[in-house]
Amino acid sequence: MENRRNIIMDGDPGIDDAVALCLAAAHPEAFHLLAFTTVTGNQTIDKVTENARRLVEFYGLDIPVAKGSVVPILRKIETASDIHGKNGMGNVELPKPVKPLASENGVLFLYETIKSLPEGEKVTLVPTGPLTNIALLFRVFPEVKERVDEIVLMGGAAFGGNVTPTGEFNIYEDPEAAAIVFDSGLPIVMCGLDATNLCGIDREHTAKLMGENGAVCRAVGQMVQFYLESVVYKDKPYASIHDAVTFMYLLHPEIFKAVKMPVSVDCSENKNRGMTVCDIRDWNYDTEPSTTVLMDADSVKFQEYLVEAVYTLDRRLGK
Ligand code: BDR
Ligand code: CA
Numbered sequence: 527m528e529n530r531r532n533i534i535m536d537g538d539p540g541i542d543d544a545v546a547l548c549l550a551a552a553h554p555e556a557f558h559l560l561a562f563t564t565v566t567g568n569q570t571i572d573k574v575t576e577n578a579r580r581l582v583e584f585y586g587l588d589i590p591v592a593k594g595s596v597v598p599i600l601r602k603i604e605t606a607s608d609i610h611g612k613n614g615m616g617n618v619e620l621p622k623p624v625k626p627l628a629s630e631n632g633v634l635f636l637y638e639t640i641k642s643l644p645e646g647e648k649v650t651l652v653p654t655g656p657l658t659n660i661a662l663l664f665r666v667f668p669e670v671k672e673r674v675d676e677i678v679l680m681g682g683a684a685f686g687g688n689v690t691p692t693g694e695f696n697i698y699e700d701p702e703a704a705a706i707v708f709d710s711g712l713p714i715v716m717c718g719l720d721a722t723n724l725c726g727i728d729r730e731h732t733a734k735l736m737g738e739n740g741a742v743c744r745a746v747g748q749m750v751q752f753y754l755e756s757v758v759y760k761d762k763p764y765a766s767i768h769d770a771v772t773f774m775y776l777l778h779p780e781i782f783k784a785v786k787m788p789v790s791v792d793c794s795e796n797k798n799r800g801m802t803v804c805d806i807r808d809w810n811y812d813t814e815p816s817t818t819v820l821m822d823a824d825s826v827k828f829q830e831y832l833v834e835a836v837y838t839l840d841r842r843l844g845k
Pocket of ligand 1: 606654696768
């Protein structure tokens with residue numbers, strides 16, 4: 527088990543956050559999940575926290591859930607209920623959680639969890655929502671950066687956006703937080719839209735999942751089906767499962783094209799606010815950039831591995 531990575535997931539479940547956690551839960555040989563911290567994004571903090579608690583127990587994980595930031599650093603919240611539903615999970619109702627919330631202060635909880643790692647061990651942070659908690663953590667407790675191995679995040683894009691022509695949701699929601707994280711100097715893998723738009727589950731596999739007896743397959747199928755009926759995907763053959771690209775990259779880096787390049791965040795009030803400015807001019811920098819950007823992905827392999835993981839977890843839990 528010593529090859530497992532210590533992982534803290536920080537997200538805003540969220541249909542694709544929910545599927546991402548399923549992928550992580552299906553691979554205990556690779557991931558030692560330490561905690562889930564929540565952040566306002568796809569839905570309000572109370573809703574995403576409730577969802578995270580339900581998901582953790584539904585997937586058979588014995589990890590604490592802590593409630594994170596209520597609002598972005600400067601901006602007002604803009605939830606995404608049109609894509610993720612009123613409850614944030616495609617209106618799929620999982621059983622109520624039994625275990626209490628571990629903490630009402632996600633930032634402090636992150637600090638304490640990282641600080642209590644065994645000597646010499648580090649953690650990989652996997653943010654799949656706005657970067658508010660991670661930015662606050664680095665501002666309030668900068669010393670924890672020494673214990674962070676890598677940040678593998680979903681957010682941004684080298685080309686294009688999904689909220690504005692150049693703004694991707696997680697970065698656009700809290701650009702100031704994203705700027706703090708990208709400027710942290712830590713190794714970052716940016717799983718942005720260039721790759722995540724290519725990574726999804728198609729209508730055929732979704733229908734099959736929905737028709738299975740296992741509760742995990744059915745729940746994932748129903749959530750993805752909600753995505754497929756949303757304004758973004760209704761005319762598309764598959765729904766992108768953006769957040770799962772983080773864990774998929776850690777499991778199967780060979781199915782992605784990863785390019786190192788400097789990334790900065792537009793925090794202006796102009797039309798590119800929230801844009802991740804990716805500098806592809808590799809002749810233009812002397813030192814190696816700390817950020818790796820995923821530029822392409824093998825869609826077929828992604829779907830194969832992801833759907834396989836849903837079945838694996840379902841079989842293991844026997845629900
Ligand atoms: C990101 O935005 C959210 O709606 C999803 O959960 C994902 O993290 C994709 O742009
Ligand atoms: Ca998310």
